Amino acid sequence: MNKIKCECGHINPEGTVLCEACGKPVEGNQHIDGNDQKKLLNMRYEGSARRSQTYRKSMVDKVWGFFSSVKVGVWLIVLALVASMIGTIFPQEQFIPQNAVSRDPAIYYEDQFGLIGKIYYLLGFHEMYSAWWYLLLLGLIGVSLVICSLDRFIPLYKALKIQKPRRHETFLNRQRFYSESKEVSDAEIEQVKEKLKKQRYKITEQNGHILAEKGRFSRWGPYVNHIGLIIILLAAILRTTPIMFTDEYVWVREGETIVIPGTNGEYYIENKKFHLDLHDPDDERFKDAIEQTGAVASNFQTDAVIYKDANEDIPGAEPELEPILTESIQMNKPAKFDGYTLYQQGYQENEFSSMTFKIHETDDEDAKAIDSFTIDLFNPESEYILDNDFRVVIDQYYPDYYLADDGTPASETNYPRNPAFVLLVYPPDETEPEISFLGIGRNIDATGENEYKIAIQDFDTHYVSGLTLRVDHTLIFFGIGAAIFMIGVIQGMYWQHRRVWIHPKDDGVLLAAHTNKNWFGLSKDIEKAIEQTNIKMVEDRQELDK
Amino acid sequence: MDLVNLSSNMLFAAFILYLIATLFFGATIREKRNKENKKEVAGNIAITITILGFLAQLTYFFTRWIASGHAPLGNMFEFVTFLGMAMVLAFIIIYFMYRLGFLGLFALPIAMLIIAYASMFPTEVAPLVPSLNSYWLWIHVSTVAIGQGILFISFVAGLMYLIKEIDQTKRTKRNTWLEIVMYTLFIVIGFIVITSAFNIAGYKATFEYQDGNQIIETEYHLPAIVSPNNGVLRSENVMEPLFEAPAWMQGEDAGRKFNTVIWSLLTGTLIYGITVLILRKRVAAAIQPLLRGVKADLLDEIMYRAVAIGFPVFTLGGLIFAAIWAQIAWGRFWGWDPKEVWALVTWFFYAAFLHLRLSRGWHGEKSGWLAVVGFGIIMFNLVVVNLVLAGLHSYA
Numbered sequence: 028m029n030k031i032k033c034e035c036g037h038i039n040p041e042g043t044v045l046c047e048a049c050g051k052p053v054e055g056n057q058h059i060d061g062n063d064q065k066k067l068l069n070m071r072y073e074g075s076a077r078r079s080q081t082y083r084k085s086m087v088d089k090v091w092g093f094f095s096s097v098k099v100g101v102w103l104i105v106l107a108l109v110a111s112m113i114g115t116i117f118p119q120e121q122f123i124p125q126n127a128v129s130r131d132p133a134i135y136y137e138d139q140f141g142l143i144g145k146i147y148y149l150l151g152f153h154e155m156y157s158a159w160w161y162l163l164l165l166g167l168i169g170v171s172l173v174i175c176s177l178d179r180f181i182p183l184y185k186a187l188k189i190q191k192p193r194r195h196e197t198f199l200n201r202q203r204f205y206s207e208s209k210e211v212s213d214a215e216i217e218q219v220k221e222k223l224k225k226q227r228y229k230i231t232e233q234n235g236h237i238l239a240e241k242g243r244f245s246r247w248g249p250y251v252n253h254i255g256l257i258i259i260l261l262a263a264i265l266r267t268t269p270i271m272f273t274d275e276y277v278w279v280r281e282g283e284t285i286v287i288p289g290t291n292g293e294y295y296i297e298n299k300k301f302h303l304d305l306h307d308p309d310d311e312r313f314k315d316a317i318e319q320t321g322a323v324a325s326n327f328q329t330d331a332v333i334y335k336d337a338n339e340d341i342p343g344a345e346p347e348l349e350p351i352l353t354e355s356i357q358m359n360k361p362a363k364f365d366g367y368t369l370y371q372q373g374y375q376e377n378e379f380s381s382m383t384f385k386i387h388e389t390d391d392e393d394a395k396a397i398d399s400f401t402i403d404l405f406n407p408e409s410e411y412i413l414d415n416d417f418r419v420v421i422d423q424y425y426p427d428y429y430l431a432d433d434g435t436p437a438s439e440t441n442y443p444r445n446p447a448f449v450l451l452v453y454p455p456d457e458t459e460p461e462i463s464f465l466g467i468g469r470n471i472d473a474t475g476e477n478e479y480k481i482a483i484q485d486f487d488t489h490y491v492s493g494l495t496l497r498v499d500h501t502l503i504f505f506g507i508g509a510a511i512f513m514i515g516v517i518q519g520m521y522w523q524h525r526r527v528w529i530h531p532k533d534d535g536v537l538l539a540a541h542t543n544k545n546w547f548g549l550s551k552d553i554e555k556a557i558e559q560t561n562i563k564m565v566e567d568r569q570e571l572d573k
Numbered sequence: 574m575d576l577v578n579l580s581s582n583m584l585f586a587a588f589i590l591y592l593i594a595t596l597f598f599g600a601t602i603r604e605k606r607n608k609e610n611k612k613e614v615a616g617n618i619a620i621t622i623t624i625l626g627f628l629a630q631l632t633y634f635f636t637r638w639i640a641s642g643h644a645p646l647g648n649m650f651e652f653v654t655f656l657g658m659a660m661v662l663a664f665i666i667i668y669f670m671y672r673l674g675f676l677g678l679f680a681l682p683i684a685m686l687i688i689a690y691a692s693m694f695p696t697e698v699a700p701l702v703p704s705l706n707s708y709w710l711w712i713h714v715s716t717v718a719i720g721q722g723i724l725f726i727s728f729v730a731g732l733m734y735l736i737k738e739i740d741q742t743k744r745t746k747r748n749t750w751l752e753i754v755m756y757t758l759f760i761v762i763g764f765i766v767i768t769s770a771f772n773i774a775g776y777k778a779t780f781e782y783q784d785g786n787q788i789i790e791t792e793y794h795l796p797a798i799v800s801p802n803n804g805v806l807r808s809e810n811v812m813e814p815l816f817e818a819p820a821w822m823q824g825e826d827a828g829r830k831f832n833t834v835i836w837s838l839l840t841g842t843l844i845y846g847i848t849v850l851i852l853r854k855r856v857a858a859a860i861q862p863l864l865r866g867v868k869a870d871l872l873d874e875i876m877y878r879a880v881a882i883g884f885p886v887f888t889l890g891g892l893i894f895a896a897i898w899a900q901i902a903w904g905r906f907w908g909w910d911p912k913e914v915w916a917l918v919t920w921f922f923y924a925a926f927l928h929l930r931l932s933r934g935w936h937g938e939k940s941g942w943l944a945v946v947g948f949g950i951i952m953f954n955l956v957v958v959n960l961v962l963a964g965l966h967s968y969a
Contacts, residue, residue, distance in 0.1 A: 061933060071931060097932065101925050108921040115911040115958070122910075156909045274905075306700040312577075312641055316699035323700045359707040359902050370904035497904045505906065509893045516888065520881040544881060547671060547874050569870050 035195065040182075042081030045074025047189040050198030067568065068201040070541055073190070075182035095178035100171040107164045114155030117147055169260040172253045180250045187246065192231045192238035194528050199539040202528075204549065204565035209535035215560040216529060216536065222556040223527060237529040246543065248519020255512030262504035273498040276372070281489040282380075284334070284348070289496050290367065293339045295348055299330040301374060301490035327371050329356045329492040333364050356494065366498060373493030379404050379443045383485040384465070386417055386452065389477055399484055404443035416455035419481075423449035428466050442491075452479055525549050527556070538565055576640040577698055583633035584654065588688055590626030591661065591681050594619050598677035602863055616674040623665060623677065630658045641698045644711035648699055649959065652714060653691035656955070659715075659722030660684040663883070667726050671875055675867050680729045686761055693768045709898035716890025717916075721951050723883030724923065730876035731944025738869055738938055741858035747938075748857060754945055755856045756845055763841025764833070771795050778811040780804040782828070791829050795836050801828030830960055873937055876944050877930060884923050891916040915954035922947050 031039040037048035044056045045068065052062060052074075059080045060069035068074065079095035082088045093099055117140055123130050128138055132153050136144035151158055199205065220230055220237060228239035266272045275289035277296070284297040304326040308317045317323060334348035354362040362369045381403050385396035398413040404426065411419040425438040428447035436447065447466030454461070463481045464471040470482065523545045530537040538557075542549040546567065553565055597619030634655065637645040645651040664680040667673075701710075732754065739747050771794055778793040782804040791801060800806065800814035818828040845856075852859040895916065896906035907913060926943045929935040935943075 065933075069933065097928050101928050104921050104925045104928070108918050108925070111914050111918050111921070114909070115914050119909060156914075310700070312698055313700040316695070316697040319695060319697065320699070324703055325700065325706075327703050358703040359709075361901065361904065368904060370902075372903070495904045502900070502906075505896075509896075513885065513889060513893065516885045520885055545874070545878060547871065547878075567870065 035191070035193070037189070037191075040076045042076035042078075043074065044069075044076070045198065046195070047073070047075065047186045048191045049193060049195045050074070050190075051195035052197060052201075062201075066201060067203055068198065070202075070543075072179050072183045073186040075186040077178050077182055079178045091174060091178070094167075094171045094174040097175065100168070100175055103164060103168045103171055107161075107168060110155060110161055110164065113152055117144060117153070119155065120153045165260065165263075169257060172256055176250045176253045180247075183246065187243060190238070191236075192233040192528070193236035194238075194530060194539075196530070196532075196537065199528055199530055199537050202539040202541055203546070203569050204538075204540040204553070204567060206538045206563040206565045207532075207535065208538065208561060208563045209533075211534070211536050211561050215562065216531075218560060219529065219556050219562065222558070223552075226552055226555065228525070228527065228552075235531045237527075239527040239529075240525070242522045242524045245519055245522035246524045248515050248517070248522075250515070251518060252512045252515025255508045255510070255515055258508030258511060259505055262501045262508055265504065266499070266501040271500045273496065275496040277494050277496060278375070278491050279329075279331075279494065280378070280380075280491050286346075287333075287367075287369075287496055289498070291339075293336055294364070294367070295334040295336065295346070296369070296494070297332040297334065298492050299332060301492045302326060302328040302330070303374065303376070303490065304328075327358055327374060329371060329494065331356055331362065331369070331492075331494075333362065333369075335365075366500075368497050368499075370495040370497065371492070372495045375491040375493070377444070377488050378491055379446055380487045380489045382446060382483060382487075384419075384450075384481050385484040386413075386419075386479050386481055389472075389480045394480075394482060396484070397479070402448075404446055417479075418453040420451040420453070420460065421448060422451050422462070425466075450481060452477075452481065454479060520544075523548065525552065527553060536562060538562055540565055576636050580633050580636040580640060581696070583629045583636065584688075587626045587630035587633060587658075588685060590622055590629060591685050591688075594622040594626060595678060595681045595685075597622060598674050598681065601674035602678070602866065616672070619674060619677060620665070620668055623661065623668075623681065627658065627661050627665060630654075630661070634658065637698065643701050643706070644714070645698075646710055646714040646718075647701050647705055648694065650691050650694040650696050652718070653694070653955070654688055655715065656718045656721060657684045657688035657691065659718040660687065660725045661722075662719065663722035663726045663879070664729075666723075667875060667879060670878075671871065673867070673871065673875065675733065675864065676726070676729060676875070678863075679733055680726060683725075683729065683758070686758070686765070689765045690761060693765060693772075704902055707898065707902065709894065709901065713890060713894040713898050716886060716894055718890075720883050720887030720890050723879055723886060724951060725948060727876045727879035727883065727944045728948030730872045730879060731941040733864060733867065734869060734872040734876060734941040735938065735945070736857050736860050737864040737867060737872065738941075739857070741855060741861055748855060750942075751857045752855050756841070759845040759848070759856075760837050760841035763839070763844055764837035766844065767795065767836045767840040768833070776811075777808065779807040780828070781807055791826050793829055793832060795832060797832055798835050799828060799832045801826075804828055869937070873940060876940055877936075880923055880926055880944070880947075884927065887923070888920060892920060911958050912954065915950070915958050919947070919950050919954060922950055 029041045031041065031043055031053055033039060033046040033049060033051055033053070035046060035049040035051065037046055039047055039053065042056065042059070043053050044060050044062065045052055050068075052068070057063040060071070060074060062068050062074075077095070079088075079092045083092055117136060118124070120132050123132065123135050127135055129135050132148055136148040136153060138144075140147065147153060155161055200207075216237070220239070223239040224230060226241075228241045231238045231240070273289045275287070277285070277288055279285055279296055279298040281298050281301055284295055286292055287294045287296050303324060306313055306317060306323045306325045308314065308322065310317075313323075331354055332350050333352040333354070335351045337347040337349050338344040339346070352362065352364045356362045356369055356371045358371050361371070381401055383399055383401040385394075385399040387394045387396055398415045398417050400411040400413055400419060402408075402411075402421070407421055407424055409421055413419065423436070425436055425447045426441055426443040426445075427439040428445050429437060429439050431437040439445075445467055447464070447469065450463045450465060451460035452463060453459075461477040461479060462473050463477065464473065465481055465483065467483075470480070472480070523542050525540070525542040525548075527538070527540045527549075530539070538553075540549055540553060546569070550565070550567065557564065597615055600615040601619065634645060637651075646655055660680065661684050664677060664684070668676065735751050735754075739745075739751055741748055776794055776796065778797055780791050780793065780797070780801050781788055782791065782801040783789075790807075791804070796812040797806070797814040798816075800817050802818045802820050804814075804817065806814065818831050848856060895913070899908065899913075900906040926940070926947060929943070930940065
């Protein structure tokens with residue numbers, strides 16, 4: 028280490044640009060902050076010795092130097108920004124609409140957007156935000172944050188701690204705000220001091236040299252907010268682990284009680300009732316708007332009971348459900364229990380729960396019911412024996428009927444969304460059945476010789492409620508990170524570090540001032556302080572870049 | 574008079590007051606050469622009228638809130654109107670910090686343009702859908718709007734800086750780009766003029782088109798230059814469309830929106846053309862002499878300060894409050910929805926802006942360009958993302 032001794036007696040670490048104590052430019056180091064090219068001194072980090080600017084030989088130095096550059100940081104930000112924008116040109120994979128021709132990304136993008144869509148898919152832009160290189164970019168921003176902050180914070184902190192009121196003349200006359208005054212009395216200086224104190228400046232003195240300073244803590248703002256961001260990035264990494272984060276989706280029918288996935292079989296949910304409420308179209312307030320746009324939903328709600336299985340620990344035992352929570356789950360009003368949160372997410376309507384059929388004589392024009400029976404679509408019985416000695420056997424049941432490509436009937440799902448049956452009807456005292464095929468809008472007599480006909484008399488439908496289960500133990504870290512970020516950013520942006528130096532010279536003074544932002548505010552402060560004195564107002568010598 | 578009527582009248586009154594205030598801010602230039610205190614008189618009258626206008630708009634906002642039972646921030650009209658109000662609020666704050674009347678001469682007309690733009694959307698009081706039904710609606714949305722309003726001031730100061738400083742004596746790349754920015758403002762004017770004109774005339778033409786296996790009806794309020802893809806005209810005695818929207822334009826009402834864009838471009842270009850013919854020079858060049866009396870470094874300072882003040886507010890409203898609400902409503906605080914991504918893009922951009930200010934060479938003109946681009950991103954998020962990219966936030 029080649030320490031640099033300044034003429035004021037202070038010993039500076041290697042790489043110092045401006046003496047930590049008196050601010051005198053250290054010869055030979057001025058190129059580091061570009062001071063050799065300009066009249067004004069670059070005051071950014073007080074001209075302190077930064078590792079990145081001092082040691083640049085070894086591999087570690089080079090990596091450190093690379094990531095400590097604000098320029099590199101800004102480039103990383105710009106790259107992340109551009110990538111984020113590209114990701115919104117077409118919908119991301121998870122946002123491919125339900126009614127798309129195909130939800131397979133290999134087909135969807137080309138089908139919908141042509142060649143550009145195909146390229147978009149092939150480059151992997153359809154899952155941009157989970158792409159390894161996008162995450163790497165965010166990670167590199169994190170590394171840059173840490174290194175930039177360390178590289179600057181430590182020397183800056185030292186320099187501001189060591190600074191002395193007595194400053195070298197070269198330091199003062201190379202400040203943006205500067206004036207030289209003659210014939211200034213001690214009383215006037217005393218008056219300026221008082222006025223600065225009134226404006227909450229902290230005054231330190233050294234042999235008649237005065238430093239008035241306020242808002243130094245705002246200099247730490249950027250480092251505080253960077254800590255917040257790093258916590259947020261770490262939380263995002265934590266969130267990828269299953270211990271910290273669970274995400275499950277469950278469909279539950281009205282009247283149904285099922286185990287909640289993601290709870291290790293410990294918790295059950297019963298859907299008592301699902302509500303889909305609409306805004307009243309006659310409501311005076313909204314009449315015009317509803318007329319324009321059609322019905323508007325006002326509430327999605329699942330009246331649910333959450334149960335805990337008391338026998339969960341005993342393998343093979345029947346679940347013994349104890350209700351622990353009765354709650355109306357709505358949008359914006361999730362249910363919380365034992366660290367789990369359930370959110371109202373979606374619903375399906377028009378699923379059938381039961382159907383009632385009647386039997387009548389084929390020739391009867393009035394279709395007068397001889398008998399009727401009801402099939403529970405979730406628990407159909409295999410045989411129904413009716414009051415008038417008719418016997419109906421369910422030969423085939425297709426809960427979600429469709430005609431397969433080879434012309435045979437099949438069921439698309441196990442849910443009764445479009446139920447259809449092949450029914451064998453045994454009239455009283457007959458052993459040979461009549462065969463009927465029944466479904467929504469279908470009633471087929473295969474032989475054309477049936478004496479009795481079956482018809483749908485009535486049906487019940489129910490809602491299916493879609494709920495999301497979340498466990499997110501990382502929320503607290505995101506919260507802390509965001510709070511620290513906000514504190515830091517406000518600290519750095521809403522306060523400014525202002526300093527005024529008064530340097531007695533002959534019978535007058537040199538006056539110089541510096542702030543990290545809001546020069547306008549600083550000039551107002553000085554104007555007020557030097558009122559009615561012989562001290563000249565500082566001149567703003569900013570060199571604006573064209 | 575019922576509350577909703579009172580509310581719309583107050584909004585109209587606010588608009589007129591902003592207009593009058595702009596004229597008084599204009600007077601601060603004229604009187605510049607006269608006595609110093611006269612300039613202050615005009616400035617004081619102007620800011621008083623601006624504050625009255627702001628109070629009128631605040632009355633609009635709260636009466637509408639009372640009338641509808643929810644914060645009027647639920648659709649495009651309500652949000653954009655509020656954004657206009659936030660811009661005026663930000664201007665008032667910055668005015669009292671820097672006392673620069675010229676700023677009002679630019680900020681108020683653009684804020685008025687925003688409010689006028691808002692009124693082109695359906696203005697009926699609409700009910701809230703379940704997902705928006707939360708007090709986070711006003712917390713999140715109003716904070717975002719105020720943040721954007723403050724960032725808007727940085728755009729205004731940046732634009733003024735560019736108009737003032739960019740050489741207009743001969744044609745260059747820089748003054749061409751600046752002119753494109755001015756031209757964009759004319760397109761917004763074009764949109765407002767043409768939409769209002771045909772609205773007053775009550776023009777209507779109905780098209781039907783196929784979307785998946787549904788037949789959708791769409792109503793044009795402007796004569797159809799372009800019809801929806803595979804659209805069939807159902808109205809009589811209206812203009813026949815000249816061509817059909819390309820097949821990839823498939824979003825909701827894509828054809829109608831495309832038609833509106835074409836009309837806005839045509840009308841905006843026409844108004845711009847007439848303006849240039851009258852001025853006989855670039856619009857920015859014509860405005861330049863007005864700014865002779867303003868100090869460039871003060872504009873640079875305001876531009877930077879506005880970002881410094883607006884950035885934390887925007888972060889709080891657009892990312893943090895947004896995330897908290899998303900967590901409550903959907904169980905995930907971040908979902909890469911286009912609107913969220915664009916809020917992040919905005920945040921990245923202003924973060925880059927603030928970091929670049931640390932380097933030499935990025936003050937002044939380059940900062941001015943950045944301030945203009947930043948506001949461009951905010952407007953993109955408001956207009957294009959809502960109306961074209963659509964996602965969970967597509968409430969318009």
